[in-house]
Amino acid sequence: GQNIDQPTEMTATEGAIVQINCTYQTSGFNGLFWYQQHAGEAPTFLSYNVLDGLEEKGRFSSFLSRSKGYSYLLLKELQMKDSASYLCAEDPPIGNTPLVFGKGTRLSVIA
Amino acid sequence: NAGVTQTPKFQVLKTGQSMTLQCAQDMNHEYMSWYRQDPGMGLRLIHYSVGAGITDQGEVPNGYNVSRSTTEDFPLRLLSAAPSQTSVYFCASSYGASRSYNEQFFGPGTRLTVL
Numbered sequence: 001g002q003n004i005d006q007p008t009e010m011t012a013t014e015g016a017i018v019q020i021n022c023t024y025q026t027s028g029f030n031g032l033f034w035y036q037q038h039a040g041e042a043p044t045f046l047s048y049n050v051l052d053g054l055e056e057k058g059r060f061s062s063f064l065s066r067s068k069g070y071s072y073l074l075l076k077e078l079q080m081k082d083s084a085s086y087l088c089a090e091d092p093p094i095g096n097t098p099l100v101f102g103k104g105t106r107l108s109v110i111a
Numbered sequence: 112n113a114g115v116t117q118t119p120k121f122q123v124l125k126t127g128q129s130m131t132l133q134c135a136q137d138m139n140h141e142y143m144s145w146y147r148q149d150p151g152m153g154l155r156l157i158h159y160s161v162g163a164g165i166t167d168q169g170e171v172p173n174g175y176n177v178s179r180s181t182t183e184d185f186p187l188r189l190l191s192a193a194p195s196q197t198s199v200y201f202c203a204s205s206y207g208a209s210r211s212y213n214e215q216f217f218g219p220g221t222r223l224t225v226l
Contacts, residue, residue, distance in 0.1 A: 008151075031212055042201060042217035043154070050212065087154065091213045098144040098169070098203070099215055103153035 004102035006088055011108045012078055020073045020105045022088030030091040033099060034062050034073045037085045046073070046086075075107075083109045112137050115218035117202050123224045124192040132187040132221050134202030141207030143185040144169070144215065145177065147198040154201065160185055161207060192225045199223070 003025040012018040022032070031050035035043040049055055049064035049071060061074040073086055085106045089099040118133045136143065144159040146169075156169030160179040174196060176188040185204075189196060199222050203215040 033214070042219050044217070045214055048212055048214065098142065098156055098159045098205075099213060100156075101146075101154040103151065 004088055004090060004100065006086075006102045006105045008103070009106045009108070011110060012075075014078055014080060014109055014111050016078050017074065017076050018078060018107065020075070020086050020107065021070060022072065022102060023070045024088075024090060024102075025069065028093045030093060032062075032064055032071045033087075033089040033091060034071075035087040035089060035101075037087060037104065039084070043087055048091075078109050080109050080111070083107060114138065115202055115204055115216050117200075117218035117221050119221060120219065121222045123226065124189075125226055126192060126194060128192050130189055130192070132189070132200055132202075132223070134185045134187065134218055135183050136185075136202075136204040136216070136218075137183065138204065138206075138216070139182060140204035140216070141182070142205045142213070142215075143179065144203045144205075145175070145185070145187045146201045146203065147171065147196075148201060148220075149198050157187065157200075189223075194225045197223060197225045 005023045033048050034046040036046050037043040047062040054063045059076045064071045085104040087104045088102040115136045145157040146154040148154050155171050158177040160166045163182050166177050199220050201220050202218040205213050205215045
Protein backbone atom coordinates (compact mmCIF):
# COMPACT_ATOMS: atom_id res chain seq x y z
CA GLY A 1 0.00 0.00 0.00
CA GLN A 2 2.91 2.41 0.11
CA ASN A 3 2.48 3.34 -3.56
CA ILE A 4 -1.17 4.26 -3.14
CA ASP A 5 -2.22 7.52 -1.53
CA GLN A 6 -5.68 8.44 -0.27
CA PRO A 7 -6.88 11.14 2.15
CA THR A 8 -7.22 9.73 5.67
CA GLU A 9 -10.57 11.27 6.54
CA MET A 10 -13.36 13.26 4.89
CA THR A 11 -16.64 14.69 6.13
CA ALA A 12 -19.65 15.52 3.96
CA THR A 13 -23.28 16.47 4.45
CA GLU A 14 -26.25 14.22 3.81
CA GLY A 15 -27.59 14.77 0.27
CA ALA A 16 -24.33 16.24 -1.01
CA ILE A 17 -21.74 14.90 -3.46
CA VAL A 18 -18.26 13.83 -2.35
CA GLN A 19 -15.18 12.84 -4.36
CA ILE A 20 -12.56 10.55 -2.82
CA ASN A 21 -9.23 10.64 -4.64
CA CYS A 22 -6.64 7.92 -5.00
CA THR A 23 -3.19 8.46 -6.49
CA TYR A 24 -0.71 5.73 -7.29
CA GLN A 25 2.82 5.35 -8.57
CA THR A 26 2.81 1.96 -10.26
CA SER A 27 3.60 2.24 -13.93
CA GLY A 28 1.42 -0.63 -15.04
CA PHE A 29 -1.41 -2.63 -13.53
CA ASN A 30 -4.43 -4.59 -14.70
CA GLY A 31 -7.01 -2.27 -13.16
CA LEU A 32 -8.10 -0.36 -10.09
CA PHE A 33 -10.67 -1.41 -7.49
CA TRP A 34 -12.75 0.48 -4.98
CA TYR A 35 -14.05 -1.29 -1.88
CA GLN A 36 -16.38 -0.09 0.87
CA GLN A 37 -15.82 -1.13 4.48
CA HIS A 38 -18.25 -0.32 7.29
CA ALA A 39 -16.82 -0.24 10.80
CA GLY A 40 -16.35 -3.73 12.19
CA GLU A 41 -17.15 -5.41 8.88
CA ALA A 42 -15.29 -6.86 5.91
CA PRO A 43 -14.55 -4.86 2.75
CA THR A 44 -17.08 -5.28 -0.05
CA PHE A 45 -16.59 -4.65 -3.76
CA LEU A 46 -17.84 -1.37 -5.21
CA SER A 47 -16.26 -0.92 -8.62
CA TYR A 48 -13.45 -1.84 -10.99
CA ASN A 49 -11.88 0.32 -13.70
CA VAL A 50 -9.62 -1.12 -16.34
CA LEU A 51 -10.04 1.55 -19.02
CA ASP A 52 -9.67 5.29 -18.60
CA GLY A 53 -12.92 7.10 -17.98
CA LEU A 54 -15.97 7.07 -15.76
CA GLU A 55 -17.90 3.97 -14.71
CA GLU A 56 -21.32 4.79 -13.25
CA LYS A 57 -23.26 2.49 -10.93
CA GLY A 58 -26.28 4.20 -9.45
CA ARG A 59 -25.20 6.77 -6.84
CA PHE A 60 -21.57 5.65 -7.07
CA SER A 61 -19.19 6.35 -9.95
CA SER A 62 -15.51 5.62 -10.32
CA PHE A 63 -13.00 7.31 -12.61
CA LEU A 64 -9.55 6.26 -13.80
CA SER A 65 -6.81 8.16 -15.59
CA ARG A 66 -3.75 6.00 -16.21
CA SER A 67 -1.78 8.83 -17.81
CA LYS A 68 -2.28 11.05 -14.74
CA GLY A 69 -1.90 8.24 -12.20
CA TYR A 70 -5.11 8.76 -10.33
CA SER A 71 -8.60 7.53 -9.70
CA TYR A 72 -11.56 8.87 -7.80
CA LEU A 73 -14.77 7.57 -6.34
CA LEU A 74 -17.76 9.88 -6.63
CA LEU A 75 -20.68 9.43 -4.25
CA LYS A 76 -23.88 11.34 -5.02
CA GLU A 77 -26.96 12.03 -2.89
CA LEU A 78 -25.07 11.02 0.23
CA GLN A 79 -26.91 9.02 2.84
CA MET A 80 -26.00 8.39 6.46
CA LYS A 81 -25.38 4.72 5.62
CA ASP A 82 -22.55 5.81 3.29
CA SER A 83 -20.43 6.56 6.38
CA ALA A 84 -17.66 4.01 5.95
CA SER A 85 -14.06 3.59 4.84
CA TYR A 86 -13.38 3.52 1.11
CA LEU A 87 -10.37 1.53 -0.04
CA CYS A 88 -8.57 1.98 -3.33
CA ALA A 89 -6.69 -1.12 -4.55
CA GLU A 90 -4.46 -1.95 -7.49
CA ASP A 91 -4.79 -5.21 -9.40
CA PRO A 92 -1.05 -5.79 -9.96
CA PRO A 93 0.46 -6.41 -13.39
CA ILE A 94 1.76 -9.80 -12.25
CA GLY A 95 -1.43 -11.77 -12.64
CA ASN A 96 -0.94 -14.14 -9.74
CA THR A 97 -0.52 -11.66 -6.92
CA PRO A 98 -3.35 -10.32 -4.75
CA LEU A 99 -4.60 -6.76 -4.64
CA VAL A 100 -2.48 -4.00 -3.14
CA PHE A 101 -4.60 -1.71 -0.96
CA GLY A 102 -4.26 1.90 0.01
CA LYS A 103 -4.82 2.83 3.65
CA GLY A 104 -8.40 3.86 3.00
CA THR A 105 -10.42 7.04 3.44
CA ARG A 106 -12.84 7.24 6.35
CA LEU A 107 -15.94 9.15 5.24
CA SER A 108 -18.34 10.60 7.79
CA VAL A 109 -21.73 11.73 6.55
CA ILE A 110 -23.39 14.29 8.82
CA ALA A 111 -26.92 15.65 8.89
CA ASN B 112 -23.04 -20.59 -0.94
CA ALA B 113 -21.54 -19.59 2.40
CA GLY B 114 -18.81 -17.61 0.61
CA VAL B 115 -15.66 -17.08 2.68
CA THR B 116 -15.93 -18.20 6.29
CA GLN B 117 -13.48 -17.57 9.12
CA THR B 118 -13.23 -18.99 12.62
CA PRO B 119 -12.99 -17.92 15.33
CA LYS B 120 -14.59 -14.46 15.22
CA PHE B 121 -12.75 -13.33 18.36
CA GLN B 122 -9.68 -14.70 20.12
CA VAL B 123 -7.53 -13.65 23.05
CA LEU B 124 -4.07 -15.19 23.39
CA LYS B 125 -1.21 -14.85 25.81
CA THR B 126 2.24 -13.99 24.52
CA GLY B 127 3.99 -17.12 23.31
CA GLN B 128 0.87 -19.17 22.64
CA SER B 129 0.28 -20.61 19.20
CA MET B 130 -2.98 -20.94 17.32
CA THR B 131 -4.49 -21.42 13.89
CA LEU B 132 -6.99 -19.09 12.27
CA GLN B 133 -9.27 -21.03 9.96
CA CYS B 134 -10.47 -19.87 6.53
CA ALA B 135 -12.63 -21.75 4.05
CA GLN B 136 -14.39 -20.87 0.80
CA ASP B 137 -16.98 -22.80 -1.19
CA MET B 138 -16.76 -20.86 -4.47
CA ASN B 139 -14.01 -23.02 -6.01
CA HIS B 140 -11.70 -20.01 -6.06
CA GLU B 141 -8.09 -20.56 -7.05
CA TYR B 142 -6.56 -17.69 -5.13
CA MET B 143 -6.70 -17.17 -1.37
CA SER B 144 -5.00 -14.53 0.77
CA TRP B 145 -4.56 -13.42 4.35
CA TYR B 146 -4.47 -9.73 5.30
CA ARG B 147 -4.15 -7.99 8.61
CA GLN B 148 -5.75 -4.61 9.26
CA ASP B 149 -4.47 -2.21 11.87
CA PRO B 150 -5.65 1.36 12.58
CA GLY B 151 -4.02 3.78 10.16
CA MET B 152 -2.22 0.99 8.28
CA GLY B 153 -4.86 -0.30 5.92
CA LEU B 154 -4.92 -3.90 4.71
CA ARG B 155 -1.48 -5.53 4.59
CA LEU B 156 -0.88 -8.83 2.87
CA ILE B 157 0.57 -11.61 5.03
CA HIS B 158 0.59 -14.70 2.78
CA TYR B 159 -1.24 -15.80 -0.31
CA SER B 160 -1.84 -18.88 -2.43
CA VAL B 161 -2.54 -19.26 -6.14
CA GLY B 162 -3.63 -22.88 -5.83
CA ALA B 163 -3.48 -26.00 -3.70
CA GLY B 164 0.10 -26.73 -2.70
CA ILE B 165 1.37 -23.26 -3.65
CA THR B 166 1.93 -20.42 -1.18
CA ASP B 167 3.97 -17.24 -1.14
CA GLN B 168 4.85 -14.42 1.22
CA GLY B 169 3.25 -11.02 1.21
CA GLU B 170 4.32 -7.75 2.78
CA VAL B 171 4.31 -8.82 6.46
CA PRO B 172 4.91 -12.63 6.67
CA ASN B 173 7.09 -12.84 9.80
CA GLY B 174 5.57 -14.82 12.64
CA TYR B 175 2.98 -16.53 10.44
CA ASN B 176 2.83 -19.80 8.51
CA VAL B 177 0.32 -21.01 5.93
CA SER B 178 -0.39 -24.13 3.94
CA ARG B 179 -2.90 -24.93 1.20
CA SER B 180 -3.58 -28.66 1.06
CA THR B 181 -7.04 -28.24 -0.51
CA THR B 182 -8.67 -25.65 -2.76
CA GLU B 183 -11.21 -24.81 -0.05
CA ASP B 184 -9.05 -24.22 3.02
CA PHE B 185 -6.24 -21.80 3.82
CA PRO B 186 -5.36 -21.77 7.54
CA LEU B 187 -3.06 -19.16 9.07
CA ARG B 188 -0.82 -20.28 11.93
CA LEU B 189 0.66 -18.01 14.55
CA LEU B 190 3.75 -19.78 15.81
CA SER B 191 4.41 -17.80 19.00
CA ALA B 192 1.97 -14.95 19.49
CA ALA B 193 3.29 -11.46 20.23
CA PRO B 194 1.39 -8.29 21.23
CA SER B 195 2.37 -6.80 17.84
CA GLN B 196 0.12 -9.40 16.23
CA THR B 197 -2.96 -7.90 17.86
CA SER B 198 -5.03 -7.05 14.80
CA VAL B 199 -8.05 -7.89 12.69
CA TYR B 200 -7.30 -10.68 10.24
CA PHE B 201 -9.17 -11.02 6.97
CA CYS B 202 -9.09 -13.97 4.63
CA ALA B 203 -10.00 -13.32 1.00
CA SER B 204 -10.43 -15.41 -2.13
CA SER B 205 -10.76 -14.75 -5.84
CA TYR B 206 -11.33 -16.72 -9.03
CA GLY B 207 -7.77 -16.32 -10.24
CA ALA B 208 -6.50 -16.78 -13.75
CA SER B 209 -9.87 -17.92 -15.08
CA ARG B 210 -11.28 -14.39 -14.81
CA SER B 211 -10.12 -11.17 -16.41
CA TYR B 212 -9.89 -9.34 -13.11
CA ASN B 213 -9.02 -10.23 -9.57
CA GLU B 214 -12.07 -9.22 -7.50
CA GLN B 215 -11.45 -10.46 -3.96
CA PHE B 216 -14.21 -11.71 -1.67
CA PHE B 217 -13.55 -11.24 2.02
CA GLY B 218 -14.46 -13.29 5.07
CA PRO B 219 -15.97 -11.57 8.14
CA GLY B 220 -12.63 -11.30 9.94
CA THR B 221 -11.05 -12.60 13.14
CA ARG B 222 -10.35 -10.09 15.89
CA LEU B 223 -7.22 -11.22 17.72
CA THR B 224 -5.83 -9.74 20.93
CA VAL B 225 -2.45 -10.87 22.27
CA LEU B 226 -1.79 -9.99 25.90
